Amino acid sequence: MSELQGRLEKVMLRLDLMGMRVEQALADALQAAKDGDVEAGRNVDEHDSLIDREEVEIEQECIRLLALYQPAAIDLRMICTIIKINNDLERIADLAAGIGKRVKHVVEDKISFDNYGGFDSLAQAAREILGKTVRMLGATDSSTANKVIKFDDKINQYYRQFVRDVLDTEGKKVGGLEAAMTLINLAKALERIGDLCTNIAEDIIFLKTGDIVRHAEAMRNLSNDEIAS
Numbered sequence: 577m578s579e580l581q582g583r584l585e586k587v588m589l590r591l592d593l594m595g596m597r598v599e600q601a602l603a604d605a606l607q608a609a610k611d612g613d614v615e616a617g618r619n620v621d622e623h624d625s626l627i628d629r630e631e632v633e634i635e636q637e638c639i640r641l642l643a644l645y646q647p648a649a650i651d652l653r654m655i656c657t658i659i660k661i662n663n664d665l666e667r668i669a670d671l672a673a674g675i676g677k678r679v680k681h682v683v684e685d686k687i688s689f690d691n692y693g694g695f696d697s698l699a700q701a702a703r704e705i706l707g708k709t710v711r712m713l714g715a716t717d718s719s720t721a722n723k724v725i726k727f728d729d730k731i732n733q734y735y736r737q738f739v740r741d742v743l744d745t746e747g748k749k750v751g752g753l754e755a756a757m758t759l760i761n762l763a764k765a766l767e768r769i770g771d772l773c774t775n776i777a778e779d780i781i782f783l784k785t786g787d788i789v790r791h792a793e794a795m796r797n798l799s800n801d802e803i804a805s
Contacts, residue, residue, distance in 0.1 A: 595710035617679030624673035724777035731770035
């Protein structure tokens with residue numbers, strides 16, 4: 577193993593640890609929302625600064641490796657992938673922190689999640705896809721990444737159904753429009769987490785295979801149009 581590869585392995589370990597911290601942040605934020613625990617939600621938001629700092633340090637190390645070793649081929653691909661995944665994990669942490677901050681609105685709007693059963697399904701799906709994504713970071717192939725991409729469809733379905741349920745019952749539950757907006761904002765954060773996990777899965781596929789699958793359908797359609805013209 578070269579010196580560069582050794583340092584890359586250490587960065588990947590840091591990225592894996594960061595992923596576990598992000599996973600815990602989401603779990604804590606959702607539990608705080610369900611319990612109506614404003615203090616616990618505030619703690620998630622405050623601890624987000626630790627993840628922010630880790631994200632900056634990982635990016636700085638990647639930049640150092642680029643400058644010192646001028647890597648090529650798989651090593652360059654790994655550094656590029658780490659930088660992108662690092663950024664997406666930090667954005668997921670920001671969404672978890674946002675959920676934590678909104679716990680006070682859950683309490684103020686007197687929201688009972690028992691009145692919106694679809695939220696539990698959406699929250700569980702978001703936690704599941706994030707868990708799959710974090711464990712995917714140490715995988716040796718791209719099979720889990722493909723599963724994550726497919727799983728995001730389920731989250732999108734849960735999200736659309738939940739928003740419909742909230743809008744259908746708006747005004748009939750305690751809190752009215754304000755409560756409906758709080759619920760939709762929480763759900764949107766979870767749906768966005770699914771999107772970011774999909775981004776990470778696509779980056780893992782790029783790392784393992786060299787294939788760029790992001791926007792693949794659009795690129796195929798563009799190629800077909802060019803042939804037709």
